[in-house]
Amino acid sequence: MSVLRVAPRTAVVLALASAAALATFTWPFFIPAHPESTARTGEAPLVFLVMLPVLVALVLAELSSGGIDSKALAMLGVLAAVNAALRPLGAGTAGIETVFFLLVLAGRVFGPGFGFLLGSTSLFASALLTAGVGPWLPFQMLCASWVGLGAGLLPARLRGRAEVAVLAGYGAFAAYGYGLLMNLWFWPFSLGADTQLSYVAGAPVLDNLHRFAVFTAVTSTFGWDTGRAITTAVAVVLAGPAVLAALRRAARRAAFDAPVTFAAPAPQPAPSAATPVPGAPVAASGDVTGPAVGVAPSARRGLDEQSATAEEGGQGGGSHQAPQRPAD
Amino acid sequence: MTEHRDGVDAAAADPERGPRHWSAARLPRGLHPGAWWLWALGLATAASHTTNPLLLALLVAVAALTVLRRRTDAPWALAFRMYLVLGAVIIAMRVVFRIVFGGGQGEHLLVSLPEIPLPEWAAGIRLFGPVAVEQVLGGFYDxxxxxxxxxxxxxxxxLANPKRLLKAVPGALYAVGTAVVVALSVAPQLVESVLRVRRxxxxxxxxxxxxxxxxxxxxxxxxxALDRSLALAAAxxxxxxxxxxxxxxxxxxATGALVLGGLVGVCAGTYGLLDSTGSGYLGLPMLLAGLVxxxxxxxxxxxxxxxSRYRPxxxxxxxxxxxGCGIAxxxxxxxxxxxxxxxxxPPVSPLTWPExxxxMLLAVAAAAGPAWLAPPPPGSPSTRAPTAGTPVNAVAAPTRTGDPATSVPGGHP
Structure with a gap:
């Protein structure tokens, strides 16, 4: 399913912006020795540092230009909060990275557009909470967004063990890719201009690629990135099925796909204001006030699967019937 | 309406602070986050146009001084130390990488380490070797x-309150900004949720x-958390x-065409910037025009x-x-x-003492302006106390920035 519809125009904007954004990572490979177009070689990194935040903002605005459904937006905010809370758990311990696990699973369940937004909002919220805003943030946001987008684009038909296996493999791949791109971004800044591992403006692409490969292998691939890939894959395998079930249950309860129709008011007593499930209009027979409102018949199975875990946590399995606190 | 009430409060609370119009301007209040960001970007721009270590150290000292005088107790305000440590790590990394992978240019040899040639897959790269002062100093300046x-x-x-900054995002980013605000508000509730489940x-x-x-x-x-999101959506x-x-x-x-056309321009401009044979008009001007x-x-x-905005x-x-201080x-x-x-x-070869x-001092003085010009942050009367001591700090700071991690002892207001 896809919570956020990606219109063709949005897809084109996304592709164009991603292509331009990729250049802000890979410019050391291609930058000419004496660019006529820029006054000084030193300007190129600054131009890209300014350009990328604008590109990220453009894509985010375009993705949400159709208006995000309130349920999708609340889900986005809550999942971003969970991700932001998970992130510091791994910081400090070398290579334990806990962000990608939920990002991959949520992107898988809620679709590519939602995955993209979740990647950006998660890292932005996490940066604000632990105060890590800096020039690196837009680059991290974009990389994480690509990870979420890719998870949403995996083949939809897979279920069960095959799905978990594919997700674990993708998580490991994405973890390596993220590390590689962030290294590539940091490469010119961490080394400066004249060590043997620095990029050489105007050198052949393969030559620079070789230097970068050595740099990334020496600094992080075998330590940090491998740790991140293993953590993500193991977390997906261990907790994946249960988390996928929880996310799918939430998606069914929210009834994102339901067309909202308005019917003439029936002469029934008015329902209480706090109808627990906002997706109420789905109920096919117009039974708006029944106790099981909004839980489509197909969703029952999901609820039953879930009740065991929910009871274990002291939720009583009846959280969907409990009076809801008004959120502020 | 709020301004009027605040003015009355100020006159009642601080009669010794001078005429009423002046005290109203000096009321403790949060500054617009955009102003702090403009000031900081101005300082960063100044820093990006020099490698003079004295000027850079003065700028760091000014930033630290302003933070100490004008920050609040909010969690994001306490992370300034982290940036200082990060800066120290970057300097150390540059210098260490120069020593390990450096080419060994320069006349004044500091120490001669044994060379280690790497195996075939990293052909052309050797570790260590002679270490010159120029090389290390160049890394340090950068x-x-x-x-x-x-x-x-x-x-x-x-200094800037991120929540208030999110309120100022343009309308097109309103939905995403709202999602981030939701995330920031829900995150503390997760802790409560964990405690409840554990109990x-x-x-x-x-x-x-x-x-x-x-x-x-x-x-x-x-x-x-997922159930809570549905309740939140209903609300x-x-x-x-x-x-x-x-x-x-x-x-x-029309707006769609503008966005698409602009992005095509950005792509073309980026290509022009990175293409060695590209003609000039395809480069930076095209990129900037596309962005605009x-x-x-x-x-x-x-x-x-x-x-609608609540208390903009x-x-x-x-x-x-x-x-204006930052821009100046x-x-x-x-x-x-x-x-x-x-x-x-300042050139590293021949070695010269930076001046x-x-x-430059005028630029640093302008940068330091907000430490006194900005209104004090709300809820911290103690921030006004050490006024007499701080100018000394500003002068003494350059000698201490050699170790940025410790240059803010007693950093709590």
Whole structure:
């Protein structure tokens, strides 16, 4: 399913912006020795540092230009909060990275557009909470967004063990890719201009690629990135099925796909204001006030699967019937 | 209305602070976050145009001084130390990489380490070898410049309230901004949720540890958070979220075309920038024009969103002063660069002692303005106490920035 519809125009904007954004990572490979177009070689990194935040903002605005459904937006905010809370758990311990696990699973369940937004909002919220805003943030946001987008684009038909296996493999791949791109971004800044591992403006692409490969292998691939890939894959395998079930249950309860129709008011007593499930209009027979409102018949199975875990946590399995606190 | 009430409060609370109009301007209040960011970006711009270590150290000292005098107790304000440590790490990394992978250029040999040639797959690269003063100093200057820019951004982080900044995002980013605000508000509730689930587990005598306990806690917390999101959505619906203004189809098509055309321009400009054979017009001008067109389209698309603001931040004289200080610092540094570029980029070979000109000192003085010009932060009367001691700090700081991690002892207001 896809919570956020990606219109063709949005897809084109996304592709164009991603292509331009990729250049802000890979410019050391291609930058000419004496660019006529820029006054000084030193300007190129600054131009890209300014350009990328604008590109990220453009894509985010375009993705949400159709208006995000309130349920999708609340889900986005809550999942971003969970991700932001998970992130510091791994910081400090070398290579334990806990962000990608939920990002991959949520992107898988809620679709590519939602995955993209979740990647950006998660890292932005996490940066604000632990105060890590800096020039690196837009680059991290974009990389994480690509990870979420890719998870949403995996083949939809897979279920069960095959799905978990594919997700674990993708998580490991994405973890390596993220590390590689962030290294590539940091490469010119961490080394400066004249060590043997620095990029050489105007050198052949393969030559620079070789230097970068050595740099990334020496600094992080075998330590940090491998740790991140293993953590993500193991977390997906261990907790994946249960988390996928929880996310799918939430998606069914929210009834994102339901067309909202308005019917003439029936002469029934008015329902209480706090109808627990906002997706109420789905109920096919117009039974708006029944106790099981909004839980489509197909969703029952999901609820039953879930009740065991929910009871274990002291939720009583009846959280969907409990009076809801008004959120502020 | 708020201003009027505040003015009365000020006159009643601080009669000794002088005439009423002055005390109203000096009221403790949060500054517009945009003003702090403009000031910090001005400082970062100034830092990016010099490698003079004395000037850079002065800029770091100014940023630290302003943070110490004008920050609040909010969590984001306490992370300034992290940026200082990060800056120190960057400097150390540059120097260490120069020593390990450096080519060994320079006349003044510091020490001669044994060379280690790497195996075939890393052909052409050797480790260690002779270490020259010029080489290490070059790395230090470059690293210090980057670290100073970082510390300036860290100052903006510590001083500007991110939640108020999110309120000022353009309409097109309103939905995403709202999602981030939701995330920031929900994150503390997760802690409460974890405590609740753990208490329920203990009441039922569940003493499982390790993986089982993690599952028993993590999954209910996740389910709780997801349920909470549905309740939140219902609350947002009932308060009128998602109301959009009617925008004619023609205008929507025009904004779409602006965004698309701008992005095509950005792609072409980037290609022109990186292409060695490209002609000049394809490069930077094309890229900037594309960005401007696309951003215009985005801002126009934001007209669709209708929202009201609760207590919006306004640009008053203090905000203008703070932002102006940052811009003045950047402009004065650029001016100093055009007068004497060799003093802003002191050469490492031949080795020369860096100098500071009056123009540079003027830039630093402008940068330090907000430490006194900005109104004190709300809820911290103690920040006004050490006024007498701080000018000494500003002068003494350059000698201490050699170790940035410790240059803010007693950093708590």
């Amino acid at each position: 690293g210090l410049r980057l670290a100073t820019m970082l510390v300036c951004l860290g100052a903006a982080n510590a 329920a587990r203990r009441l039922r005598g569940a003493t499982g540890r390790g993986m089982r306990a993690l599952r028993g806690i993590a999954l209910p917390v996740l389910a709780d 947002m619906d009932s308060r009128g979220y998602g109301r959009t203004a009617a925008v004619p189809a023609g205008q929507r098509a 067109v696309a951003v215009t389209g985005m801002l126009l698309a934001g007209r669709r969103v209708r929202r 931040d306004r640009w008053r004289s203090a905000e203008l002063l703070v932002a 610092a950047a402009a004065l540094t650029l001016l100093a660069g055009s007068v004497a570029p060799e003093l802003l980029y 500071v000109t009056p123009l």
